Amino acid sequence: MSIAKRLLRSPVITVTLAGSLGLMMWEVHQLRTSHVGITHSAPVWSGDRVAQVETIFTALNMKELDVPVDRAGSGGALTSLGNDLIVMTHEGGFFEVSGDEAVTLDIAPPPNGWQAMLDFEEANPDYNFAHFYFRYNDVDVVDGKLIVSFTEWVEADNCYRTTLSTAPLNGTSVDAVSISPDDWTILYATDPCLAPNPDGRAIQGHMAGGRFRVDDDGTLYLAAGDYAMDGTYSPVALSQDPDQMYGKVLAIDTATGEHRVFSQGHSNMQGIAFDADGRLWTVEHGRRGGDELNLIREGSDYGWPQVSLGTRYNKLPLPDTLDYGRHPEFQLPAYSWLPSVAVSSLAPVDDFHPAWDGDMLAGSLAGNSLFRIRTNGEGILFAERIPLGFRIRYVHQHGDTIALWTDQKKVLHLTVGEFDPSYQFAVAKIGDLGLSNRTAGAVETALDGCAECHGFGVLPSASAPSLGEVYGRKIAGLTDFDYSQSLSSAGGEWTREQLVAFLDNPQSVAQDTSMPDPALGDPEVINALVDILISLREQAE
Known part of the structure; x- marks a missing residue:
């Protein structure tokens, strides 16, 4: 049209x-x-839990919906199955959230070794496990299957990794879906499996990345974070080691599970998306400054942790940085946020509003905002900050609605409003x-x-x-x-x-x-x- x-x-x-x-x-x-x-x-709220949000080219109506979550923590993702909008919480709960209330679904998450990890922790009290960071990271519906990425504890070896599992769906409506723990099959798991860190947090699960997207040819692109194994919070840095499947964008064949390193030199990619022209982008957490939007090119090295446009949280330079405050020798980010906004999730916009279509939306945790990003070829024309008052964990377009999953355990529905x-x-x-x-x-x-x-x-x-x-x-x-x-x-x-x-x-x-x-x-x-x-x-x- x-x-x-x-x-x-x-x-x-x-x-x-x-x-x-x-x-x-x-x-x-x-x-x-x-x-x-x-x-x-x-946003300006009315009494019926609906707010009006101001942006440059259109007003938005924002409606909130609460989702029950038992375990402390944050994370999770959104996806669509037909006309149904699904949220997966960080603890693996599945709910249909397109209406006025969250409806529990008959979907058990893939086994993640949670109990075995607790048993290891009890037997090894010197380790510091942060349970709220051990989570399910992303979900999507692809070719009649549900795909989930998550941090998995491997009991046999007492180690952890990022795992992708799939389960068959029985139709195009959540009413027909029933998935048990035995229905899941592992598609891919990062290697090697990592031993828990005896110093600091045993597992830096919030640095797992774990977002993914599948292209039209059936290749899944996994944004595999480095779990803070970066030379600062651990003795070694994994993202520059080609034999370590961490701090990489990995291209995985969804039919066979075969994989290859697509790009390296990444830290904690919290969003990955294809734009309207089929280019692959990621958003990545820095530390104190240096959050990045990257155009992903196969074979490129984005420099982490040798270069960054940020510092450590204690304001000191990153160890062994090549050039303090610069980004030499490696692939430059298309855009970088200073100070950091804790950019989280990335989604393209299509058939929502003429002034927005073709853009991308990125969530922000620290900024409690949404960013509308207009690319210009391989660069960025602008990034419009839209304050929402929530920590935006995940962004997903569901028909004519922009759905947001927040760390406040709410799903926000954004629709085009009137000025x-x-x-x-x-x-x-x-x-x-x-x-x-x-x-x-x-x-x-x-x-x-x-x-x-x-x-x-x-x-x-x-x-x-x-x-x-x-x-x-x-x-x-x-x-x-x-x-x-x-x-x-x-x-x-x-x-x-x-x-x-x-x-x-x-x-x-x-x-x-x-x-x-x-x-x-x-x-x-x-x-x-x-x-x-x-x-x-x-x-x-």
Whole structure:
């Protein structure tokens, strides 16, 4: 379908981003001259567990759903089976989560040696096992099979590895699926099997990576993390050793299990995806700085742990780094986050919204955000940060919904919403005021010119107080903004007289406000703007 037709079909094309008026600007001049970027505001929740999320090209509706999880920890993944959305938790629970409640599925996870690991721990109390990091990492439905990646404890050898197991599905609906522990078959396991670390954490399971994607030819690409066996948290670094299947992207034949090293020099890849042009990308945790988005080229070495655009958490350089703060000699990342955002998961976007289609979405744990990434050939055009207030563990598109799995044990459903139409209301109101063409044009110019900072609705704005209910509101009455001292101490409410005075000369109302004089000049224009503000208040009520 052409972009033009899809735009005509979309309900959001009929409205634009809520505008703003040149009034009550909180430190507008300072904002314009300080080079501080304007960020999106946080989601605004309603009483029915639905929030509106602001992005540049579309508003989003966000609905949350709780998932029951017994064991402390984080991890897991999302996938689709027909019309059903499935979440797999870090402890191996499976739930259908496309509706209003999480429904437990008759799917037992592949055996991971959990009890045998606990037995080893009891017999060897000197080892420090962090149970919350021992987890199931990824899941997908491929050719009538469920594929799961996870950290496995191998009882016979008292060691651990990353394992891929498959189980047959009985149909295209979760209602027909029943999987027992005996139904699983190991497709592939990393080698060698690693002995638990006697110093520090026995298993750094949160550094396992374990995300995977399967291409159209049946090759599975596994982002095999190095379990922090990097020369800092362990005596040796595995990612530069071609005989160690850790810190690598591995290409695995899903029919035979045969594998080859596709790329090396990786640390903890928490996301892997093909873009719209079939290129393979990963997102990878750094340490203190140096999270990466990498375009994966077969045979390339991405340098870990010899190079990184970050440091150790104690702020010291990485051991044996080639060039502190540089990334020489190895394949450069396409993009790097400084400071780190704990980038987690990666998913392509298709047929969601015309302005988003073809992009990729990356979750962020430390940043509590979603990043929309636009690639430009082999580079990055932009990465739009969308604050959501949750640690985003996994991103997955399910039909016309972007589904997110969070460390707060919630599934978030993102769908295309509508921008607040209050700016259109304000512009339309001009025609009701009986103004001359010249005055009406001046009023609309004022609205448009000040729309850089304020919103006309009642929802919060990231850059300045919203004006939808400014009339009658306490002066400097919003708690989300750092008003100037004179506004904060002014007292009273925004009456018609106060609004007229502020628009005519902001410094006469608040001497130290950094809002520049809007230079409106014409009392008729000023009073028309105040009339619109009063109408917006009445509309909101």
